[in-house]
Amino acid sequence: EVQLVESGGGFVQPGGSLRLSCAASGFTFSNYAMSWVRQAPGKGLEWVSSISGIGSTTKNADSVRGRFTISRDNTKNTLYLQINSLRAEDTAVYFCAKGDCTSTSCYEFDSWGQGSLVTVSS
Amino acid sequence: QSVLTQPPSASGTPGQRVTISCSGSSSNIGSDVVNWYQHLPGTAPKLLIYSNIQRPSGVPDRFSGSKSGTSASLAISGLQSEDEADYYCATWDDSLNGPVFGGGTKLTVL
Numbered sequence: 355e356v357q358l359v360e361s362g363g364g365f366v367q368p369g370g371s372l373r374l375s376c377a378a379s380g381f382t383f384s385n386y387a388m389s390w391v392r393q394a395p396g397k398g399l400e401w402v403s404s405i406s407g408i409g410s411t412t413k414n415a416d417s418v419r420g421r422f423t424i425s426r427d428n429t430k431n432t433l434y435l436q437i438n439s440l441r442a443e444d445t446a447v448y449f450c451a452k453g454d455c456t457s458t459s460c461y462e463f464d465s466w467g468q469g470s471l472v473t474v475s476s
Numbered sequence: 477q478s479v480l481t482q483p484p485s486a487s488g489t490p491g492q493r494v495t496i497s498c499s500g501s502s503s504n505i506g507s508d509v510v511n512w513y514q515h516l517p518g519t520a521p522k523l524l525i526y527s528n529i530q531r532p533s534g535v536p537d538r539f540s541g542s543k544s545g546t547s548a549s550l551a552i553s554g555l556q557s558e559d560e561a562d563y564y565c566a567t568w569d570d571s572l573n574g575p576v577f578g579g580g581t582k583l584t585v586l
Contacts, residue, residue: 415572
């Protein structure tokens with residue numbers, strides 16, 4: 355059974371940084387692209403960032419480009435999202451999601467974690 | 477504002493059939509497949525329909541998807557109370573070069 359467990363969320367001041375983690379199990383982690391999708395309070399789902407199975411290719415939404423960095427450690431079956439220069443509008447629940455193939459063009463997210471809340475406020 | 481347009485809400489009584497629409501353009505729905513997700517707040521979203529019409533194993537056949545041109549629809553027949561959730565369509569957008577989601581539709585079972 356696929357399991358994705360996010361951690362690392364919390365309360366941060368504007369301009370601060372945070373690193374989210376997503377521990378994966380139940381599948382061959384390196385064979386699949388992984389993504390981060392967020393949901394701001396009262397809003398819908400928004401794709402944030404994706405990384406290929408071997409970690410050689412990444413893709414980011416325009417809203418986070420230059421501030422967010424996605425990475426993975428296939429030896430630890432863990433996905434990361436480094437979030438810098440946080441803004442109030444980055445407040446959201448951040449979900450990690452497994453793609454159905456190995457490239458960053460995967461957009462069929464067949465398994466999701468429960469999410470990690472990031473709150474940006476002074 | 478989402479690239480894909482969904483009605484913010486939908487409702488039906490138990491046993492009824494409801495449909496949720498998703499409207500896009502030639503750069504997204506018109507050129508790529510559509511997936512649908514079910515999300516109960518506080519839980520992990522769930523893939524409901526992929527490749528326009530396919531159901532992952534375990535998804536009841538009460539759920540069906542369709543696509544025509546630049547629009548897609550999710551139909552739920554034999555509505556049940558446990559279907560009360562938020563539903564999102566999603567696809568790839570060639571102009572944005574990334575996945576895009578609809579704004580979501582909150583389904584209420586009366």
